[in-house]
Amino acid sequence: xxILRAAKKQAxxxxxxxxxxxxxxxxxxxxxxxxxxxxxFAKIITGMIPFGIGYIMAGFTERxxxxxxxxxxxxxxxx
Numbered sequence: 001x002x003i004l005r006a007a008k009k010q011a012x013x014x015x016x017x018x019x020x021x022x023x024x025x026x027x028x029x030x031x032x033x034x035x036x037x038x039x040x041f042a043k044i045i046t047g048m049i050p051f052g053i054g055y056i057m058a059g060f061t062e063r064x065x066x067x068x069x070x071x072x073x074x075x076x077x078x079x
Contacts, residue, residue: 039072
């Protein structure tokens with residue numbers, strides 16, 4: 001499962017880690033297994049919104065969060 005493999009580096013190898021990004025909670029702490037799982041499943045909701053609006057909204061929110069990040073209370077930051 002991607003969630004378990006990604007926990008140590010706070011990013012999946014092929015995705016965020018390759019781009020120098022990592023996922024934290026709103027306080028900057030590593031995400032827990034529960035929060036990571038919630039973020040993973042919230043991506044299903046984000047993907048159901050037409051025209052990719054759930055992802056596009058990351059360009060317009062104050063903390064650059066997509067819908068699934070808001071649902072799971074997570075941030076994606078640069079290393």
